[in-house]
Amino acid sequence: MPPTALDHQPITASEEDRPALIKLEDLFDHQEPESVSFQLVSTSGAAIDIPAPVFNLMQQIVYELLQGNSVTIVPIHKELTTQEAADILNVSRQYLVELLDTQTIPHTKVGTHRRIRFGDLMNYKNDRDAKRQQGLSRMTKKSQQLGLYTKAANTPEDPQGT
Template structure:
């Protein structure tokens, strides 16, 4: 029997303890690239829309890896704490980003409380990941051009310390 935990806004479902049925389903989905038909307990059949089929594939893949899953509407609104947790930053850092107009938000009436849309937070996360990757690639290229990969660790720490002093 699998465990389902209801948080304030979502249901999180753990993978089943016995993975045999899940593995059979994963194998079935691997060998079929088009949506299947959903059969009700009374035998009634209905075509599974492609979008629902794709979500099912993602859920089965995650559970097969032993991960818990939660499916939520993308329009969902988050508190500043929920958004900060999703981004892996502090709430105060998130508030600073909001004040700097890095992320759109809505206010609840006349209150100070702000809400962010999940899709905006996910888009920001993706943009920052791409930006970090570009910056890291550039730093790596510069370090390679400067021959820093050929320097031993102690000489590098010394040079870094000198650079920080200036």
């Protein structure tokens, strides 16, 4: 049986799925948010309205799958191991443990094992990413003020360094 989102296994779209995903994305993109009303219809003809939160999730899933990303659904309250959390942040487990020890990310201990709530981890990740973006914006602005972009753009390329 293929993995399901409920198993917390990543779901990846195949090349055969792309045409249908493109049609779904096009359908989603051409709808006014306040006038959206979609239904799921079974083969027997039974129909049920798709609630807005489910519709929003579907839009995000379709977008990510079209980008070539795998998708999994993780409840906010799910507790992660230090290795799972480190993998999500793309850092070493030891660095994550240092973040936990300095109380940078809230966590609990189960015996000798640390557990991190997914929601707390994502709050930290979003804050970290926002700070990085602000720093990059400041660096870009400073570089523009100093004319570094103009100089680099006007400097002829000399592959032999002469």
